[in-house]
Amino acid sequence: MTIHRSARLAIDGGEKVRTTPLPSSLHGIEEVGDEEIAAVTDVLRRKKMFRFLLTDEDSYTARFETAFKEYMGSRYALSVTGGTTALVTALVGLGVGTGDEVIVPAYTYIATAAAVLRVGAIPVIAEVDDTLTLDPNDFERKITPLTRCVIPVHMRGWPAQMDEIMDIARRYDIAVLEDVAQAVGGEYRGRKLGSIGQAGVFSFQHYKIITSGEGGMVITDDETVFRRAACKHDSAMSFWKKDDPWEPFAGVNARMCELRAAVGYVQFQRLSGILARTRALKKRIVSRISDAPGIELVRSADPEGDCGITLGLFLPSAEEAQRFSAALAAEGISNGTIYNKEIPDRHIYRYWDYVLNKWTSDRTGYPWAPQYYKGNVEYSPDMCPNSLGYLGRVVTVGLGQKWTEADADDVAAAINKVAHAYYGDQT
Ligand SMILES: Cc1ncc(COP(=O)(O)O)c(C=O)c1O
Numbered sequence: 001m002t003i004h005r006s007a008r009l010a011i012d013g014g015e016k017v018r019t020t021p022l023p024s025s026l027h028g029i030e031e032v033g034d035e036e037i038a039a040v041t042d043v044l045r046r047k048k049m050f051r052f053l054l055t056d057e058d059s060y061t062a063r064f065e066t067a068f069k070e071y072m073g074s075r076y077a078l079s080v081t082g083g084t085t086a087l088v089t090a091l092v093g094l095g096v097g098t099g100d101e102v103i104v105p106a107y108t109y110i111a112t113a114a115a116v117l118r119v120g121a122i123p124v125i126a127e128v129d130d131t132l133t134l135d136p137n138d139f140e141r142k143i144t145p146l147t148r149c150v151i152p153v154h155m156r157g158w159p160a161q162m163d164e165i166m167d168i169a170r171r172y173d174i175a176v177l178e179d180v181a182q183a184v185g186g187e188y189r190g191r192k193l194g195s196i197g198q199a200g201v202f203s204f205q206h207y208k209i210i211t212s213g214e215g216g217m218v219i220t221d222d223e224t225v226f227r228r229a230a231c232k233h234d235s236a237m238s239f240w241k242k243d244d245p246w247e248p249f250a251g252v253n254a255r256m257c258e259l260r261a262a263v264g265y266v267q268f269q270r271l272s273g274i275l276a277r278t279r280a281l282k283k284r285i286v287s288r289i290s291d292a293p294g295i296e297l298v299r300s301a302d303p304e305g306d307c308g309i310t311l312g313l314f315l316p317s318a319e320e321a322q323r324f325s326a327a328l329a330a331e332g333i334s335n336g337t338i339y340n341k342e343i344p345d346r347h348i349y350r351y352w353d354y355v356l357n358k359w360t361s362d363r364t365g366y367p368w369a370p371q372y373y374k375g376n377v378e379y380s381p382d383m384c385p386n387s388l389g390y391l392g393r394v395v396t397v398g399l400g401q402k403w404t405e406a407d408a409d410d411v412a413a414a415i416n417k418v419a420h421a422y423y424g425d426q427t
Helices: 034-046 060-072 083-093 110-118 136-141 162-172 223-232 258-288 318-330 385-392 405-423
Strands: 076-080 101-105 122-126 147-150 175-179 199-203 216-220 310-314 394-398
Touching: 034 258, 060 076, 060 216, 060 258, 076 083, 076 223, 083 110, 083 175, 083 199, 083 216, 083 223, 101 110, 110 122, 122 136, 136 162, 147 162, 162 175, 216 223, 258 310, 258 405, 318 385, 318 394, 318 405, 385 394
Parallel strands: 101 122, 101 147, 147 175, 175 199
Antiparallel strands: 076 216, 199 216, 310 394
16 A cells, blocks of 8 residues: 655645545435335325334334344333434433433533433533544443433544443433434443443434434333333323323324335445445554654544444644644545634534523423522533543544545544654654
8 A cells, every 4th residue: 555655745735645536425325216215106006104003014113113123132122303303202211301411411402402301401521532433431421310211422433431430420320311413333241232221222213323314223121211211202192002002191203104114224234234344444544654753543443333434533733633634535535623713513502502502482481490400500511621632532433334444544544644854753
């Protein structure tokens, strides 16, 4: 492999490593083809979009749930209309509600915190560490007598540190809800992400590893959690399950319809293939950049379980991350930084305006007002300095399953070229 040790960087007028754009780094949506079209057509021809008009054998929704729970190794799966809905549904399933505190990482999509607020609970923001997932030490520090649940989030295919998190949660009797919206199919020490905590949630939105357009899933081994979640996702759940009486409470309809399930079910068959490919590509790049000076891989809680969809590199400082990112882009490698003060990225707590300002849709100030919440959570843009530090220093490259090995080699060559230009021969 050429390392371009002494080559002039493209950003300084040198030759680019790559002159054509890399293939897309989106996953499920890039796979949509004849099978999805046939499944959707089948639903339209049958004129039955409502799952309860069909037997479980005939319903795409039921088949999707069955296949999903078998793959995850969990007892129950419940499909819903989206990932945020899945979070709300699971939180209700777990019995989390008004006045409870729920610990969420500083780096996750704002939807994780929004779901906590939607059930009347209070998000407490904890640091992420050099895995860019929840820092177990800060999770423990943020626990109060009101803490009812913690939501580790497996960001960008990277598994969170589940052993440490589960151990702390057990000691304090806190429920663990895994947010696997960005890491379906990922694993931690041989177990599927989402199946380790008391419940796990997934998103099948357009940008996710598999997609149903919009959609989500809740998994759990706990029958009570499942039944409560099912009640939450359907205002008449006890009616549909007449032969097996459910203890009812008011839910809000969030059922997955057959059209979305048809796409989701087909996409689910593609999951293992997508991940096999992204994992192999990532390993190939990682093995080729192991000697590159000045950069450090984002630490992985389990490199074997990583989905392989994101390559993350730490640079020594935020300024150097910006410089490295620009140089890599000039070499023809699309990449990004995460926290750069220019883009208000809603995956960083600092930009969760309605959380930091305690804005609410309710005229009584619910859920923060003192008649509901007895704790003293406070927010500020600088409350998680470690997270901002890590997020500022990282450069990421998204990997797509349609890449060739030559594409991966170009990424590695460009990283090596830039790293050697900026950090080589510094002894
Ligand atoms: C980490 C995380 N949690 C939750 C969600 C919410 O999922 P959805 O967009 O399907 O509601 C997303 C999706 O964007 C996400 O990335």
